[in-house]
Amino acid sequence: YFATHFYFSFYHVFSNAVLRKIVTTYKGGALRMTLYVSVIFVLSYFTAFMETLTISSFPYYTFEDRNMAYTVGSAFYGIYFLVSFPAFFAFDDDIDSKETSATKRRIVTVWDSFVSSCGYGMMILTLLDFVRLNLGVPLIVGEMP
Numbered sequence: 001y002f003a004t005h006f007y008f009s010f011y012h013v014f015s016n017a018v019l020r021k022i023v024t025t026y027k028g029g030a031l032r033m034t035l036y037v038s039v040i041f042v043l044s045y046f047t048a049f050m051e052t053l054t055i056s057s058f059p060y061y062t063f064e065d066r067n068m069a070y071t072v073g074s075a076f077y078g079i080y081f082l083v084s085f086p087a088f089f090a091f092d093d094d095i096d097s098k099e100t101s102a103t104k105r106r107i108v109t110v111w112d113s114f115v116s117s118c119g120y121g122m123m124i125l126t127l128l129d130f131v132r133l134n135l136g137v138p139l140i141v142g143e144m145p
Contacts, residue, residue, distance in 0.1 A: 011047050015085040018043065044081035049074040079127045087120045 018039060026032040052074050055061050063069040091108065132139065 007051065011081070012084065012088040015040075015043050015047075015081075016089050019085065019089045040082060040085050043085060044078040045075060047081050048078035052077065076128070076131060079131065080124055082127065083120050083123045087116070090116075 019036065022032065022036050022039060026035065049070060052070055056063065056066070056069075063073075091113075
């Protein structure tokens, strides 16, 4: 539980470094956007897969079907990162701006962060539900007596 903060901070700092490298190295256009989106997809699945793999030896985690947990479970978990990697990058996307004037920089308030976080959470929930519906998995909330 206490390692969660370290794990997520590491994932997002690393993804920010990679995404920033893409944005600052390559000229804007369709090819850069394709690379940007592809890297997000690959990093999302890789991050989810590696987290699943590394916690598998932890004594409090068990999997009924290890193969499904590694493949499908990682893909499902990777959906969180599909939204959070670009969202984390967007928090300070003007950091590489050449503008030096304080008036040109965007001021982010706590309210901005709150509203953005709620929106990102809804995006994740919606994507997870779309995948659930596409796979034909029924939604069961509670049990009927």
